[in-house]
Amino acid sequence: MSTAYSGRFAGRRAVITGGASGLGLAVATRIVAEGGNVVLWDMNPDALATAKDQSGATHVVALDVSDQAAVEQAAADSRDALGGGIDILIASAGITGATAPVHEFPLDSWRRVIDVNVNGLFYCNRAIVPVMLEGGYGRIVNVASVAGKEGNPNASAYSASKAAVIGLTKSLGKELAGKGVIANALTPATFESPILAQLPQSQVDYMRSKIPMGRLGEVSESAAMVCFMASEECSFTTASVFDTSGGRTTY
Template sequence: MSVFEGRFAGRAAVITGGASGLGLAVARRIVAEGGSVALWDLNPDQLAVAAEELGGAHVEQLDVSDAEAVTRAAEATAAALGKIDILVCSAGITGATVPVHEFPLDSWRRVIDINLNGLFYCCRSVVPHMLAKGYGRIVNVSSVAGKEGNPNASAYSASKAGVIGFTKSLGKELAGKGVIANALTPATFESPILAQLPPSQVEYMRSKIPMGRLGDAHESAAMICFMASEECSFTTASTFDTSGGRTTY
């Protein structure tokens, strides 16, 4: 893992889903590059382990689909860190892997609540803190499924397509106000979320990647850290790709 010394010096970041997987990989880099982080996650045990590893990161144990809990977490985080410069929304679930006509209603609702509604709640609660300072970087983690759609993953695909559309709208709203918002569309990468999927679905997604392999969380974390940095200064309301050649648009 390459580290850009001091790139995030003085910056404070919120990372949802930050106790494991891609979120934790991003947190590690931001801390290594001089920033402070707040980890928002549902799993208290993973939060405790991650916070200790990162040297005492601020943590908020919450479900991002709870709008009031998100608002409270934003206020507590801003008080603890002094500000919020960066928001990385990486919390997400896959939902059921079945055809649309068999899709359980509770699974559909839960995927939309976390992947799309929860992301909206996080942005809605954090943006005012950024506007107050005249600076911010928002990275919303979408997926190639949001561009192409994966069969037997309708809720996940729909939620991630929603993330792209939402980010385009948000980025244009904030353009010229010092706050930049972009989305990332990774292909499948090695992550704990794969445990939610049958092996056949993982293999299908691997087969769609021209590079012939799954991604690595560090590859997407590197892209996110560029998107979350001051270097990303003239691109907003856009998507960045880490798909091994699958979605080049």
């Protein structure tokens, strides 16, 4: 379904978190096909090795984004691997957490979701924005979710974390406006990806039922949107949110 745009990312250098599978891998493959160089970050070293071969990535880093020191080191290593700069950050690493009502939600799961989805994404933005400012150019895509707009029952940690991603991105985009660095968020509805394996089928069915198109999204559909957001074509929209929700969200 995807269509590569020849040379759209020629000379551009990207870091993609959660890059070993799903949306991160799909975006990496497109950016490389369109002329860019990519470094993949992910927790799974075995999957990273496979993803590097599949996508044509320049370099990979195995790390947990909730480890701030590891993120700082990865940013420095990635900058070097990419020839001294980073033009694009796709922050797509995330976890779903437990499926349970708020009053029964496991505390360890709550903390882990916030650590990865909010703190980890913040660490990645914090580490890479100065590199972009030095180069006078940057595109940041923080992957949130429609759950951050609407909330999903029995998914309070995930919903809260993705609402935080939206708020952080809006703040960051306003801070960077006029400095050559653009920051936007993506809010997809549920699409086919490995993260669904973390959820019971009943939760997946609930999310599908809320999509007016009556189906889950395809990873290629969100990847296409991300690639626009990460390109020079996205030049006058920042601190904003792009939906790929099959009609679920309209604001």
